Amino acid sequence: MRYHSTRGDAPVLGFRDVTLAGLASDGGLYVPERWPSFSTEQIAAMRGLSYAETAVQVMLPFVGDDLTEAELRALCTQAYDRFAHAAVTPLVQLDAQNWLLELFHGPTLAFKDVALQLLGLLFEKFLVGSDAPLTIVGATSGDTGSAAIDAVAGRHGVDIFMLHPKGRVSEVQRRQMTTVLAPNVHNIAIEGSFDDAQALVKAMFNDADFSGRFRLSAVNSINWARLMAQVVYYFYAAVRLGGPERPVAFAVPTGNFGDVFAGYVAAKMGLPIAKLIVATNVNDILHRALSSGDYSTGIVTPTAAPSMDIQVSSNFERLLADLAGGPIAEQMRGFEASKAMRLTNAQQQGAAALFVSDRVEPDDMNEAMRWAYAETGEVIDPHSAIGLAAARRAGLPADVPIVTLATAHPAKFADAVERATGNRPHIPARLGDLHERQERYDVLPASFVAIVAYIAERAKPRP
């Protein structure tokens, strides 16, 4: 399998190189040259497979010659062994139509672990025999940071620099990152928003001098391998609910558009998906884009679902390029200059075939947390509640099961959950003494010069 940039002006790479590269050198995102496709029989044969084995079947077409099936199986087994639930991503039924897909049983209690546990192992595998140390630069609104740090802390030949918006992540999220004191882990709280952090990360890749001195890589969903691993749970859930014979809908709390784009990829690969419901909080650029074609940024508003406080959604570029049938460099350059763009008719109509969207206000989010707790006994986090609120009012036919992706453990957002439900969720015992541990991080302005100087002082340059 070969990978092309959404902007059409970067080298075409294989899976290994695309995993190590992260962002394409033309500022675009790598996408596979074609979507692999499964027949109905092949999908039906996934019924009853373990999570790790489903992962092997779904991801094998993407890895090309860079991993054998046996190597991929060994990596998946190792990655998913660390999950606290035997099903890895269990389904929980809420009522006749609604289900939760609990994606938070990994080491850091968010869906990011599903992909990042694997990505850490892929980095290790692909770096064997290489003398160029990897400098991972990442931006987080709270969850990617801890999952990525857990996946690479202490690994030889890798340094990770993780930028989070100061004061805009929950205390548990911050502590999960800043209490990891391994020497290769560097946490930076920036004076700005997640969008500022993400823009700084992209600017580092696009700076020829900086990216020439350090071998940069990415752990955000700009890295194709992240999304590839997230495609798996759409198959895993759907076949358990009657797929491929019965189409299933998914409601996805959305920020950077990675998780829901993985659902789009699953549909492209042949999985019958009735609808993908894109649920946003008041930072609703994706809802506006999908409902009216207006993709224009506003000021990021801090909310009780901080991981979705995002305006510039990186992976939307992948969708727009796929719907346009090729590179969209000009459209993206226009967006970067004006911070606004209109979708073309083809993009709008193409998206409407599979996606619907909804903006969920804080009261509706709280109501969804209350409903889940009172009616089903499930304690859900604010992000999952945004997905569930959208699912319950999507108006889909009653015979279509709707799976809401439960993207984080409620204890990561205990204050918000307690405010809504009166019930305070507790951190699982395996996180132990998180609140007592020593923290280490630096605070920097959201300035390219300041951040690259900080990293350059600490990272190991290419030999």
Ligand SMILES: Cc1ncc(COP(=O)(O)O)c(C=O)c1O
């Ligand atoms: C808990 C949680 N829910 C939802 C999202 C949104 O997912 P995505 O950015 O893939 O759209 C995030 C952040 O990525 C998150 O951390």
Ligand SMILES: N[C@@H](CCOP(=O)(O)O)C(=O)O
């Ligand atoms: N919500 C995310 C934001 C980054 O998203 P990613 O999927 O691109 O890594 C977070 O928690 O950091």
